[in-house]
Amino acid sequence: MNLEQILTPQVIAAVKELYGVDATDQQIQWQKTRAEFEGDITLVVFPFVKLARKAPQAVAQEIGDKLMADGTGLVAKCNAVQGFLNLCIDQSYYINQLKAIAADEHYGHFPYPNAKCKNGKCKNDQMLMMVEYSSPNTNKPLHLGHVRNNLLGYSIAKIQEANGWKVVKTNIVNDRGIHICKSMLAWLKFGNGETPESSGKKGDHLIGDYYVRFDKEYKAQIAGLMAEGMDEETAKKEAPLIKEAQEMLRRWEANDPEVRSLWAKMNEWVYAGFDETYKQMGVSFDKIYYESNTYLEGKAEVEKGLAAGQFYRREDGSVWADLSKDGLDEKLLLRADGTSVYMTQDIGTAKLRFQDYPIDKMVYVVGNEQEYHFKVLSILLDRLGFPFGKELVHFSYGMVELPNGKMKSREGTVVDADDLMAKMIEDAKEISKDKVNTLQGITEEETNEIARKVGLGALKYFILKVDPRKNMLFNPEESIDFNGNTGPFIQYTYARIRSVLRKAVSASTLSGEAGLSLDPKELALIRRLMDYPSVVRQAGEEFSPAVVCNYAYALACDFNSFYHDCSILNEPDENKRALRLLISQTTARTIADAMSLLGIEVPERM
């Protein structure tokens, strides 16, 4: 039970006694006391001013006097400034809270709050949330946009786990379609049998190169045709290359063995490349789906819906859903030639997933450009009887933009994920060269490991600290910071604490704390630590790793300030020293936990 929960009923009682009115929970507003006033927590008394028909200051004073006279001794002092009642809480309360936090192995995590209730009877099963993220196309390597997606998806999964959900991380790989045929065709025509082994290229990069090559050759053909007098639109349709690619797609759909085997081979190259990237990024999946396996399932679902009268068929044979009752348009589900569209595939994927897992909540981590798609998908899944359809979450995030606009794969204006991670690790290593005194006696391997954690930490924090909904800017010309409000700053704080704890000879236990008086910096830290569970809760409700970032930063700031002012190991009073060690240890643990929710590792030294 936190401070507000303890104090709120006391305030309600005080207001009742003083003014004979029943105050509602909503009228009780707490906020942190501003630094310039004395106190730990502040009650806003404006809501009671009318009831009391007195000046705000007088009301605040009256309530404050009542709280102090309650006999518990919790409120040690108070002062009233206008309509704000600042309360000083007895220090023993904080010390007890600190001990409780230190003793709680899973502090900030909520084990099973989401008990599944059926027929009013709770079976205490854990609710299952499936989180889809990454969802790459197999025709090009991952870029910075994917990095944001992956980091957000992974972090959200961790955050929801901390909030008590059973989370299944999933990936839907878009492995079929015209895009991969383009790469395949270009490889056949211009590849001379190049393989990842023969060229030493990562498989996804190799395929990406041929995708770019296709586009280049295709554009040349279009230009050629236009020079012969054809208009642009016709030229785009008539260029031999695009026709060949389309023909290849037809052969793929017809299960042509030759095309299928090439397709399988090239996709394997891509997956090997993706696996490397995912591993370096530190993300993982519990279950991977492939569109080549789900799109037929989608067609079947649509046919079923059609038979059930949910959808209708037009004269040309195409199948549509009428969403006008939901305030939307009509939406195509199957083309006249019977082939499926994006929506059909997503329905099929949902079907398979629901067969595989008892999904209570489905979360799609997909860019905000697809908001309309998911609005439609939600309605369609609901109509088709999927329990999670209506309440599906499209975790919609903003684009990563470069100084000159959006990234475009075909135009080569992308920031490659592998390159970027390598660059960050390299930068981290460069910076660590100046730290010879703190990193002396460490093996080359350890140094590399620290650089990896720190470099990736800088990148991840840089991306995750921004509100996911917002577009964010990345300037490749300016390197990502390692100072200030950054991942490395927080990692550094952790490493500092670990260093102190290593040097602490014995873990003396805290006793006889009655006589202890808390330093303001100690108090601030304990209060910050107390906030952690509500931060985890909020991050889960809002689907926002940024909330966790802000907290981790604030916690690190509080610690550094404390560290600067208060000596830990050199504190002569044994009891005080024990308290500070306990604060330090709890802070380190909380930093590490918060960072783990972000998918960021913390080094023991740096």
Added chain:
RNA sequence: GGUCCGGUAGCUCAGCUGGAUAGAGCAACAGCCUUCUAAGCUGUGGGUCGCGGGUUCGAAUCCCGCCCGGAUCACCA
């Protein structure tokens, strides 16, 4: 045009379930290492919170209108 999202310091971003004088970091400048890691700490300067109305004791925050930027409204994914 309809719908959705954003506009806060020179730059990158917090704050947005209404609360006291709008916060960080970067960049600039000035201090702090014989003492637990200086990737740190302390300080200075920097703002019509896009604009205009409204709601109220109180608005960056809520409501309405407008301006600017982005996304979306495909037999693309």
